[in-house]
Amino acid sequence: MIIEVNDLIKRYKDFLAIDHLNLTIGDGELFGLLGPNGAGKTTLVNAILGLTAVDHGTINVFGEALSTSERAIKKQIGLVPQDIAVYPELTAQENVTLFGKLFGLRGEALRKGVADALEFTGLTDIRNKKPSQFSGGMKRRLNIACAIVHKPRLIIMDEPTVGIDPQSRNYILESVKKLNDMHCTVIYISHYMEEVASICTRIAIVDKGRIIAKGTQEELGRLIEDDQVVSVGVTAPDYSIIEKLKRLPAVKDATVDGHTIRIVLSERKLNAVLDTFLEEDLTITKIETNTPTLEDVFLTLTGRALREGAQ
Amino acid sequence: MREIAAVFLSTVRMNFRDRRSLIFMILFPIVLTLILGTALSSVSGSSDTAEKLDSRAALINQDHGAMAGRMEKFFRSPEIRKIVHTKTYRSLSTAKADLKKQKLDAIIVINKGFTQAVENGSSKKLDFITSGDMESSLIKNITQSYLQRINAYRAAAAFAPQPAAPLLADHALSINGKIPRSSDYYAVTMLIMIILYASAYGLNVVREMNLSPIGYRIRSLPVRQINYLIGKTLGQLATVFLQIIVLVTFFKFIYHANFGSNLPFIFLVCFLLGFIIILLSIALALLFSYKMADTILDLAIPVATFLAGGYVKLSILDTNPIAVALNSWLPNAVAQNLVFQNIYGGTGQTAAGGVLKLTLIALAILLLTIAALRRNNHADLSK
Ligand SMILES: Nc1ncnc2c1ncn2[C@@H]1O[C@H](COP(=O)(O)OP(=O)(O)OP(=O)(O)O)[C@@H](O)[C@H]1O
Ligand SMILES: [Mg+2]
Numbered sequence: 148m149i150i151e152v153n154d155l156i157k158r159y160k161d162f163l164a165i166d167h168l169n170l171t172i173g174d175g176e177l178f179g180l181l182g183p184n185g186a187g188k189t190t191l192v193n194a195i196l197g198l199t200a201v202d203h204g205t206i207n208v209f210g211e212a213l214s215t216s217e218r219a220i221k222k223q224i225g226l227v228p229q230d231i232a233v234y235p236e237l238t239a240q241e242n243v244t245l246f247g248k249l250f251g252l253r254g255e256a257l258r259k260g261v262a263d264a265l266e267f268t269g270l271t272d273i274r275n276k277k278p279s280q281f282s283g284g285m286k287r288r289l290n291i292a293c294a295i296v297h298k299p300r301l302i303i304m305d306e307p308t309v310g311i312d313p314q315s316r317n318y319i320l321e322s323v324k325k326l327n328d329m330h331c332t333v334i335y336i337s338h339y340m341e342e343v344a345s346i347c348t349r350i351a352i353v354d355k356g357r358i359i360a361k362g363t364q365e366e367l368g369r370l371i372e373d374d375q376v377v378s379v380g381v382t383a384p385d386y387s388i389i390e391k392l393k394r395l396p397a398v399k400d401a402t403v404d405g406h407t408i409r410i411v412l413s414e415r416k417l418n419a420v421l422d423t424f425l426e427e428d429l430t431i432t433k434i435e436t437n438t439p440t441l442e443d444v445f446l447t448l449t450g451r452a453l454r455e456g457a458q
Numbered sequence: 459m460r461e462i463a464a465v466f467l468s469t470v471r472m473n474f475r476d477r478r479s480l481i482f483m484i485l486f487p488i489v490l491t492l493i494l495g496t497a498l499s500s501v502s503g504s505s506d507t508a509e510k511l512d513s514r515a516a517l518i519n520q521d522h523g524a525m526a527g528r529m530e531k532f533f534r535s536p537e538i539r540k541i542v543h544t545k546t547y548r549s550l551s552t553a554k555a556d557l558k559k560q561k562l563d564a565i566i567v568i569n570k571g572f573t574q575a576v577e578n579g580s581s582k583k584l585d586f587i588t589s590g591d592m593e594s595s596l597i598k599n600i601t602q603s604y605l606q607r608i609n610a611y612r613a614a615a616a617f618a619p620q621p622a623a624p625l626l627a628d629h630a631l632s633i634n635g636k637i638p639r640s641s642d643y644y645a646v647t648m649l650i651m652i653i654l655y656a657s658a659y660g661l662n663v664v665r666e667m668n669l670s671p672i673g674y675r676i677r678s679l680p681v682r683q684i685n686y687l688i689g690k691t692l693g694q695l696a697t698v699f700l701q702i703i704v705l706v707t708f709f710k711f712i713y714h715a716n717f718g719s720n721l722p723f724i725f726l727v728c729f730l731l732g733f734i735i736i737l738l739s740i741a742l743a744l745l746f747s748y749k750m751a752d753t754i755l756d757l758a759i760p761v762a763t764f765l766a767g768g769y770v771k772l773s774i775l776d777t778n779p780i781a782v783a784l785n786s787w788l789p790n791a792v793a794q795n796l797v798f799q800n801i802y803g804g805t806g807q808t809a810a811g812g813v814l815k816l817t818l819i820a821l822a823i824l825l826l827t828i829a830a831l832r833r834n835n836h837a838d839l840s841k
Contacts, residue, residue, distance in 0.1 A: 198677050221680035228678075232671035236472035248464040249681050293675075 148210060149174055149301055149332045150195060155204035157190055157356075164190045165201070166356035172334065172349075177327040179347030180336045181441065187356040188336045189229055192303055196226060209300070222251055225294035229305040229336075231286050233278050233293060240265065240274040243292050250297035264292040267322060284315025291319065295326065302326060303334045308342065320346050340441040352445055359448050367444050374399065376443055377410045377417065379424065380432035384408055388427050395419050399447050406432070411447050461681050462689040469693025470700075479658070483701045487652040488708060491644045491715075514543045516553040516565045521583070523573025529601075530568075557587065566601060645715035646801075647768035649705055650794045653731050654759045656701075659694040660739030661755070663687065665748050668834070687831065691740065698732040718801035723809070727800075730816040731793040737820070737827045744830035766791035789819050 150172040157165035164187045172178045182188050193199040195206055197213045206213065208220050233242045243261045252260050265271045268288040278286050287307060295302060304323065308316045324346050327333050337343050343350055344364055351361035360367055384403050392401040392410060397419060400411040410420060417436075424431055473479065517533055519526050533544040544566075547553040553565045565587040572583035584601070667673040667687065676686050706724065709715040717724060742751035765784055767775050775781045785791035796812040 196678050198674070218680045221678065224678070226675065226678040228671050228675050230671035230674070232675035234468070234472060234672065236475045237468060241468065241471075245464060245468050246675075246679070249461055249676075249679050249686075251680060253460070 148172070148207070149176070150334075151205075151207040151210075152191070152195070153205045155191075155194060155206065156202045157187075157194055157199065158202050164356050165194065168204075168356065168358060170351060170358060170361075172332065175327070175330055175332055177323070177333045177335065177346060177348045179343035179350040180334060180353060181338065181340065181343045181350055181445070182353035183338055183445075186338075186353040188353055189305055190356075191353070192226070192305055192334075192336070195303070196221070196224065222297065223300040225297065225299035225302045227291050227294045227302070227304040227307050229309070231278075231290045233286070233289050235277065235279050238275050238277050239270050239281075239289050239292070242278070242289060243296050246293040247296040252297055260296045260298065263298075264296040267295065267325075268292040269318065282312075282315075284311040284318070287311055287315065287319065291322070299331065301332045301334070303336070305336045306338070307335075308337070308339070316342075340445070344441050350441070352441075352448065354445075354449050360444065364441070367441060370444055370448075374443070374447065375412045375415050376437045377412060377420065378433075378435040378437070379408045379410065379420075380406055380434070381408060381424070382406065382430045382432060384429075385427075388423065388429065391423050391427070392420065395423065402446075411443060462685050462692070465686055465689025466693045466696070469690050470696050473659070473693065473697040474700075480701075483652055483656070483698075484704055484708075487648040487705060488713070490651075491641065491648045491709070491713070513563045514545070514561065516547045516556065516562050517544050518547050518550055518553060518565065518567045520570050521568045521572040525573040525576045526568045529572075533566075554587065641713075642716040642801075643771065645709045645713065645717075646797050647763070647766070647794060649702070649709065649728065650731065650766070650790050650797070651759070651763045651768050652705070653698070653702065653728055653793075654735055654762065654790055656694075656698040656732055657735050657739040657755045657759065659698060660691075660736035661743050661748060661752055663690050663694060663740050664743035664751075666690070669748055684831065691736065694736055695733060698736065699729055702728045702732065716801055717797075720800055723800050724797055727793050727796045727813065727816065730813070730820055731789055734789045734816070734820050734823055737823045741823060741827040741830045744827075744834045762788055762790050766794050768794070787815075787819075789816060792816055792819075 148171055150170065152168060152170040155165050155168040156163070166187075168187075168191065170191075180188050180191070190199065194201050195208060195213075197217060209223065211220065213220055234245070237245065240261060243264050244257065247257045247260050247264075262271075265274050268291055270285065270288055270292060273281070273285065278289060281289065287309075291304070291307060294304075307323075308319050311319075320342060323333055323335060327346075327348075335343065335347055347364070349361070349363055350367060351358045352367070353359070360370060384406060386403065388408065389401050389403060392398050392408075397412050397414045397416055398410055399413050402409050412420070515533075517530060519530055530546070533539075533542065547556075547565075550565070550567065553562065556562045557565055565585075567585040567587065569583040569585060575583040586601075667676070667683070667690075677683065702725065706717060706721065706728070710717045710721075739751060739755060742754060745751075746754070763769060765775065765781060766788060768790075775785065785795075792812055792815055796809060796816075799812075800809065
């Protein structure tokens with residue numbers, strides 16, 4: 148096992164950031180940690196790396212408690228922090244070299260590690276430029292390069308694609324997959340369902356400090372296999388219909404987004420739903436049915452959207 | 459050891475690429491010395507070697523009072539003209555048009571009521587319209603330090619029974635009868651003052667470790683945090699030491715300021731002061747908070763400089779028992795006296811006694827910093 152977390156609890160004063168959390172991640176997994184803002188994803192990472200004191204529970208990394216051999220364990224981990232953490236006054240190459248040295252590399256291993264990390268993140272051509280001259284995507288890639296220079300056994304990426312263009316995002320997602328193919332275990336943290344769905348072999352959905360579901364994408368999908376998602380377009384949505392819909396036994400959830408009402412049904416029976424619309428005398432402009440996505444799994448399990456503003 | 463060396467070297471490298479701090483630490487004291495040492499004093503030193511800076515300012519005088527007149531004169535003095543070319547404009551709109559056309563870097567507007575405002579101790583009636591580039595901030599700095607100096611005189615005049623004289627000759631520094639030219643005097647006091655502002659380098663160590671994503675990343679590395687901090691702090695110290703050497707060299711060989719014949723001793727004193735201020739800032743930032751330490755130092759540095767006679771040498775500082783007591787332990791005052799005595803002679807503390815005093819202060823602050831670091835290590839700093 149690469150990571151074993153048992154019954155972890157972390158409080159900030161009265162606030163429960165991690166709530167009786169259990170998690171195991173095996174060798175070679177590309178593990179996705181999906182959850183909304185404030186779910187406790189970064190807090191979990193901090194606990195794993197010993198960057199924050201925990202209130203209860205045990206954590207083993209590579210089969211050992213961190214405290215038994217902190218340096219040796221940390222030498223095999225690369226953390227890509229959520230906020231870009233590189234030195235603005237050093238060039239890309241100098242940044243990666245400094246972190247390589249701090250990971251204990253020297254001589255030929257250092258030289259090769261730096262060259263490989265830059266090559267891998269596509270920064271070789273601009274290695275002598277400073278991050279201040281970089282685009283958002285290049286900065287994110289440098290942020291990654293600094294964490295893989297020592298060829299770690301475990302890489303933890305905390306939202307590595309926040310705020311960048313689709314092209315850079317695809318580049319990063321591809322490199323994460325490549326890293327994993329090179330036998331590196333990856334923990335990939337995100338609140339983008341599509342990202343996690345496209346690359347991860349196993350996924351845990353985190354909310355309010357707890358893991359509310361975990362498994363492969365198929366396993367998670369099966370949780371709501373019989374569900375159906377119906378989007379109904381109306382000219383003038385009103386909130387009273389949401390209340391009414393939610394009272395129907397077959398309806399798991401109903402939300403409004405603009406002129407569309409989105410309904411998650413536990414059975415494939417639309418009659419009662421349509422009756423409600425007719426009773427309310429709403430003009431229906433379109434009806435669409437879909438099979439549920441990870442987004443819907445989250446919606447169904449928590450009753451909230453993964454990201455604010457997302458449908 | 460290896461990681462300390464790596465952090466140390468990259469810190470020095472980064473600092474020397476940070477143009478803004480370099481300008482502040484090296485150019486600012488030189489410019490200030492020019493202003494304080496020449497324009498306001500009748501004892502004018504040689505300064506034909508002044509930096510040729512091409513900044514152009516428009517001056518619009520809408521006040522016509524005594525203070526406004528003095529300020530105009532200040533800008534017309536040949537010393538200042540070497541740094542800032544000031545042209546008097548009648549109308550604001552013409553000046554603004556020229557600023558737009560990049561014929562000017564800044565416009566200084568002396569508003570109506572300026573003279574009265576300055577007499578009441580405020581400088582509110584002064585407006586800056588700038589293009590926002592480096593030249594314009596230089597102009598702003600020059601004008602503001604000029605006003606600060608006037609305010610220092612006014613504050614001192616309120617204490618002292620006799621009117622504060624702008625000439626150093628009234629207050630001999632040394633009993634040997636050797637009196638520094640004012641330009642030499644300010645070369646020393648501005649050097650001491652700028653070393654105090656090296657506090658920014660100390661504060662930076664704590665800001666990076668506790669408040670920036672870099673510090674977060676460092677904690678995830680297989681590096682002992684204390685080693686990183688030692689490397690970082692040594693890098694900051696080395697940077698300031700190198701800056702001191704550059705400054706003294708400039709003052710001595712280009713500006714021909716009198717630094718006596720014992721440069722190693724002067725470097726030793728400056729290094730001790732740099733060590734004290736950097737470690738003190740680190741300790742303050744760890745014990746309180748970065749912001750609090752920043753505020754404290756921002757207030758304390760001008761006060762300490764004033765008390766040591768850095769802006770203006772006043773007899774009250776030598777006679778008032780409180781000022782004398784403070785000055786005998788304020789590190790900047792002790793250092794400044796050591797330097798002056800080394801150059802001009804004079805009695806008072808012996809050189810060895812003064813250096814010992816600075817060393818003791820440095821050791822005490824080192825212990826304080828170590829204690830503060832221990833506390834910081836135990837704190838929960840996940841973000
Ligand atoms: N140092 C702290 N003090 C108090 N509360 C904290 C602290 N750090 C995190 N929290 C709280 O703990 C909760 C979990 O935070 P965490 O940063 O782990 O969320 P996250 O899942 O990483 O969210 P995001 O997607 O926004 O990064 C949040 O509600 C946050 O406000
Ligand atoms: Mg987070």
